[in-house]
Amino acid sequence: MTAYHPPTALPRALLNREDMRAAITAHDFGTVFLLARAEARISYSKIAAECGIKPERVGALARGDGSVTTFQKIATIADALRIPGHMLGLVPRDWEAVEQPPRQSAAPIGTTGTTRDGDSTVRRREFFKTSATAGLAAGLPELAPPAIGRRIGRDVPDRLRQRTARLRRLDDVLGGGDTYRVYLGEYQSTKAMIREARYTERTGRALLSVLAEQAQQAGWAAFDAGKHADARGLYEASHESATEAGDASLAGNALAFLAYQRLDGDRAAGVETAEQSCRTAGPDAPPGVRALLHERLAWAYAVAGDEGGTERALSTAQAALDDNDGAPQPDWVAWVDRDELRIMTGRCWTELRRPLRAVPVLEDVLARYGDTHARDKSLYLSWLAESYLAAREVEQAATVASRALDLSTGVASVRPRQRLEPTLRALGPHRDLSLVAVVLERARA
Structure with missing residues (x-):
């Protein structure tokens, strides 16, 4: 039929x-x-x-x-x-x-469902992708752009922000290659609304704040998909819109995103931009914002090899989380919690070549980190594998790298494999060990 x-x-x-x-x-x-x-x-x-x-x-x-x-x-x-x-x-x-x-699973009933080539893991992830997209799309209110010159009400920015928050949940299970066009379309639609509609000055500032948030969301997806020039342009546009809107927190976060990018080419410029991001948001920013910006500052210091700066920034981020009295936080920092800060702590100690500090922290957090967040977990596992290798635990490093490869299969993000490449190269001289040989062959294939 x-x-x-x-x-x-x-x-x-x-x-x-x-x-x-x-x-x-x-x-x-x-x-x-x-x-x-x-x-x-x-x-x-x-x-x-x-x-x-x-x-x-x-x-x-x-x-x-x-x-x-x-x-x-x-x-x-x-x-x-x-x-x-x-x-x-x-x-x-x-x-x-x-x-x-439907394709038949190669795994017998009662097993974990992961075959040798990771097929079942990928199929399971595709199910989560489709379910997440369908569920979010069904709950999104229709916000048709107004006719040119038509006045829009002050409720529109709030509705747009709610819509943006719901779409942000796609990033939990999808990579930037899946979400970039979605987020970019939302940004462009709001930009057209600002250009073509009429509204009060207050509504206009609120719309610019939403636009800045959407630009960051699209920029992050572009960065995750390997579109670095697009990401930089969107972060810069976000900073401009947030500044014009008078939204210091979003302006600071735009700078934090730019700092993350700049670290790859110019570490001093990356650190300077990360420091500027914290000054821009200021001490009166919501606790979640201060925690996010200071943990990103800690990462900048770690990449630059500044151990003292890293510890101070991590301590400030922890103090900000402790300062949270339950007051509402911006949705774009909702994911920043104590586990997220511990992961960043482990990443920083890995970068500073302190595996005895990094491994226990990463092992503890990742033991309860869900596989549905495949991109993020595979990234975090790459730092754990790197720390094990720095501690000369070669077989354990290979085991963790293999798990990271499993999770990254089928994820529309360039970052997990990029993060794993140095560890895989460093494992090369140890290919006489069977565990290492297997993971290197899988990576090559």
């Missing part, structure tokens, strides 16, 4: 055409609609009905007027035209799972 396709479903041959693939990848839906009518004989009225777009809007897009940038509309069009998620930078769509027979 063949699966049902709506009348707008694009033929597979057309989806595979180079010009169609290029248009889909670029989110150029005007060209997609044009080719759909010309090559698949799908009328604009049918496309409009299935995609929830007015027919005149479909025609305008096909003529090159305007664009589609919001996550909801991109997802709706993808589902109506049966465009696979991977072509749009999205996770697999729900209908893909329905129309394709």
Whole structure:
């Protein structure tokens, strides 16, 4: 029995055409609609009905007027035209799972479900991805951009901030390669709203604050996906918007993101920017903000080899967490807690080549850190593996590196493998050990 396709479903041959693939990848839906009518004989009225777009809007897009940038509309069009998620930078769509027979797991019942090549781990992660995306999208309120010149109410920034907070949860289970376009679309939509709508001065400042938050979210996803120039541009735009909005906490956080990037090329500039981020937010920033910025400052000091500065910054971050009296914190620091600070502590001691301090901290926290946070856990395990190797515990380092490889498989982030590479190279001279040989062969494959 063949699966049902709506009348707008694009033929597979057309989806595979180079010009169609290029248009889909670029989110150029005007060209997609044009080719759909010309090559698949799908009328604009049918496309409009299935995609929830007015027919005149479909025609305008096909003529090159305007664009589609919001996550909801991109997802709706993808589902109506049966465009696979991977072509749009999205996770697999729900209908893909329905129309394709499920693969059988190679693991027998009662096992952990992880096969030699990690297939079951990847499938389980894909399930979490799809579930997270579907659940979040279902709960997002529709916020259509206002017509040019239309006044918007003071409730809109709060609604946008709530929406941004919900979308941020995607980062818990997805890598930047999956989320970048989603977050960038939200940022661009808010930017267009600021440009085209009318509002009071107070609402305008609130919108700029939301824009700064969205720029940081998109910048982080770009950084995670290896798009470093895009990330830098978004962080700089965020700092500008936050400063204009008078939001010192977000302005400081934008600088902290820039510091993280600058450490790779110029450690002194990275440290200076991290210090500036703490001064910008100031001592009156919410405790969670102060904790986040000072733990990032600690990391900058550690990369620069400043052990005393690292300890002072970590102590300040801990004091900020202790200062939390339960008052509401910005959602973008909700993930900063004592375990997060302990992980950063372990990372810093690893960077400072103090494995006897790093290993117990990382082992303790990672023992209760969920595998569904695959990208983050694989990253943190890479520091643990590095510390074991620094302590000359070669086989234990290989075991941890193998676990990190398992978790990073299928994650749309460049960072776990980049972090593991130095440890894998350092394991090379020990390939006569069976555990090491196995992990190096897996990494090579």
